[in-house]
Amino acid sequence: MNSPVPCLQDGFTRPLGNLENFFKLLAKKGKPLKREHWTVHLALCLQFPGIIADPVPYLRRAWQVLRLQHPTLGxxxxxxxDIAQPAPSRLIAGPLNLGDWANQTFVVYDEVACADQLFPNLxxxxxxxCYWLPKxxxxxxxxxxxxTDGVGMALLGRHFMLALSGTIxxxxxxxxxxxVPNIGKEPSVPQASSITTIEVSTACRNRGIKVTSAVHAAIVRVTANFPQHPLSKSYTAFVPVDLRLATARTAASDAKIVSEATGVYFSGLPLCISSVLPEDGKPREEFEAIARELGAVYARDLNHFWTPPGSAGQTISLLDLVEPYVR
Known part of the structure; x- marks a missing residue:
């Protein structure tokens, strides 16, 4: 049985930012079905030492640690x-009792076979x-x-594993x-990684391309194999850009910003890759060429992102463009 945990943190409140409000509006589309549009999920497949007969107390405790590190989770x-005078939406968290919070948000599903089976039923x-699937x-x-965004969820997964290793x-x-780890003094985590992941990262490194660019290039090539509109010539998409590194360069504490897992720290920028589809009998662009073109987009300097016409070479940071762009 878990011992009672006292209130460890005062409450807080703040208004939503522009991008948060945007996703709030998108989420409403699923309300009639009791679902939330654009929900982010992370599934971790775990193995425990043989001396741990029941991992639930360790998982629950790690989830509590994650809540302490990232108050926005709760x-x-x-x-x-008030329709006549609507106020901006706000995030609110009352004083925290970790035991009560874990009881409400940590669930064990003994009968669910796997995460794929769980997703459509949430x-x-x-x-x-947080959900634990023993099967x-x-x-x-x-x-x-x-x-949170995709990078933030990946960071949450990392922080959860750090907390879990400390709990074990x-x-x-x-x-x-x-x-709860101090900044710069994180406990070690298990280093075993999938052989497939190692092979992919090694192959990318040998070819001088980033894994992100390789994955995106694979998506482009697979998409091009499907039937297209007769006028289609190029691949276009909005590329999510992680703003954490750009924010860190302007902040006093780089480590805190870079590792921030909750909050929406990204923007979407238009991307166009030409010559993806065969044209006039000419072969489409090769995989590595697409990956390098994508890599050039991903490698843009976010702090010197745009040079306005007639600005005599003065650049504007993407951070200065995000708010008006979202509005």
Missing amino acids: ATLQSSN LSTPTAT SSELVIKSSHRR RSGHDCPLEVL
């Missing part, structure tokens, strides 16, 4: 009901949630997109202060 949305929830040994974290090492009943 914040709920409050919208104005309804919308007011906060982020497949999978842990699923689910969050609204207005609360120190015990699930040890003081929380021991389990």
Whole structure:
């Protein structure tokens, strides 16, 4: 049985930003079905040492640590009901009792076979949630997109694994202060990685291309194999751009911003790759050429992103463009 945990944190409140409000509007599309549009999920397949007969207390404790590190995970949305004078939506989190919060947001599904079976059955929830599936040994974290983005969810997964490794090492009943890592002093995590992942990253490195560019290039090539409109000539998409590194360069504490897992720290920029489809009997562009073209887009300097006409070479940071662009 988990010992009671006292209130460890005062509440907070803040208004939603422009991009958060955008995703809030998108999420409403699923309300009639009790779903949330553009929800972000992460599934982790875990293996535990043989000495741990029941991993649930360790997983639950790691989830509590994650909540302490990222208070927004437990914040709920409050919208104005006054139609005449609507107030901006706000995130609100009351004083925290970690035991109660874990009881409400950490769920064990003994009968669900795997994460793929769980995904279509999850309804919308007011906060982020965590699910343990003993049959497949999978842990699923689910969050609204207005609360985090794809990179943020990957960081949440990393922070969860750090918390879990600390919990296994120190015990699930040890003081929380021991389990919450200090900045720059993160505990070690298991380093075993998928052989396939290693092979892909090694192949990309040998060819001088980034894994991100290679994955996107594969998507482009696969998409081009499907039937297209007769006028189609190019691949176009909006590329999500992670703003954390650009933000860190203008902040006093780089480490805190770069590792921030909650919050929406990205923007979407238009991308066009030409010569993807065969034209007049000419072969389409090769995979590596597409990957390098994508790499050039991803490698743009976000702090010197745009040179306005007639600006005498003075550049504008993407950070200065995000707010008016979203509006």
